[in-house]
Amino acid sequence: MDLRISALRIDYGADQPGLAGVDLDIAAGEQVAIIGPSGAGKTSLLRCLGTALRPSSGSIEVGRVQPWQISRAALRSLRSRIGTVHQAPPLPPRQRVVTATLSGRLGQWPAWKSLLSLLAPQDIAGARAALERVDLQDKLFERCDQLSGGQLQRVGIARVLYQAPALILADEPVSALDPSLADHTLAVLCDDARTRGATLIASLHAVELALARFPRIVGVRDGRIAFDKPASAVSEDDLKSLYASERVTPGEPGAAHVVTPRVSATGLPCC
Numbered sequence: 612m613d614l615r616i617s618a619l620r621i622d623y624g625a626d627q628p629g630l631a632g633v634d635l636d637i638a639a640g641e642q643v644a645i646i647g648p649s650g651a652g653k654t655s656l657l658r659c660l661g662t663a664l665r666p667s668s669g670s671i672e673v674g675r676v677q678p679w680q681i682s683r684a685a686l687r688s689l690r691s692r693i694g695t696v697h698q699a700p701p702l703p704p705r706q707r708v709v710t711a712t713l714s715g716r717l718g719q720w721p722a723w724k725s726l727l728s729l730l731a732p733q734d735i736a737g738a739r740a741a742l743e744r745v746d747l748q749d750k751l752f753e754r755c756d757q758l759s760g761g762q763l764q765r766v767g768i769a770r771v772l773y774q775a776p777a778l779i780l781a782d783e784p785v786s787a788l789d790p791s792l793a794d795h796t797l798a799v800l801c802d803d804a805r806t807r808g809a810t811l812i813a814s815l816h817a818v819e820l821a822l823a824r825f826p827r828i829v830g831v832r833d834g835r836i837a838f839d840k841p842a843s844a845v846s847e848d849d850l851k852s853l854y855a856s857e858r859v860t861p862g863e864p865g866a867a868h869v870v871t872p873r874v875s876a877t878g879l880p881c882c
Contacts, residue, residue: 694776700767704756715774
């Protein structure tokens with residue numbers, strides 16, 4: 612699924628633009644990592660692409676369709692082809708993992724099957740296979756409130772793997788995982804998208820992980836695109852400029868303390 616954004620703007624307040632005129636084209640099947648400091652606009656951008664947030668101005672095309680100019684039925688159909696991995700998956704605490712995983716296809720199944728699956732899981736084998744890919748097959752029948760934050764993130768990824776959408780949007784999908792497991796889990800997500808020819812866009816705070824797993828890197832700062840380059844072309848100066856601390860006056864309304872990311876042995880921000 613291809614995407615096209617032109618002069619996209621999100622205004623949260625007079626002095627707080629979430630996005631300030633973003634232009635971005637992503638071809639079907641591309642894998643793109645979005646990086647930048649906290650509050651840069653990464654989540655706002657993903658929410659727009661997922662049709663969860665309507666822009667204040669500008670245009671957006673998702674799969675050559677303008678989401679806000681189609682019927683509600685067509686919008687529901689479009690959303691069923693988009694899979695979202697949340698940093699904190701919105702899973703009901705008492706819901707079983709198998710049901711949470713199968714919910715990935717609720718938008719694709721007929722209404723009777725969706726309702727029936729909430730009562731009695733309709734594809735246990737399919738759910739187990741998706742969970743096995745993120746090493747959670749042993750949690751199939753446990754409740755979500757019995758899992759750790761990292762396990763819940765992996766259930767969210769298993770749900771998208773089961774959904775098999777044309778577009779995957781992942782917002783800090785491995786932030787609660789240790790480095791080794793984060794790399795493995797992200798590799799599973801990338802491999803799935805590559806195998807199916809799906810488009811994958813992920814916002815990541817771990818810069819080294821983004822550079823290692825994604826061929827294209829988009830840097831976002833202050834609601835704008837700071838750079839858009841192949842991973843191999845992203846320089847240390849690009850990253851230092853992207854994450855440079857901002858000068859603020861203590862006590863000034865709206866002032867925030869921005870911390871430059873911790874630097875790894877390679878000289879690149881790592882968290």
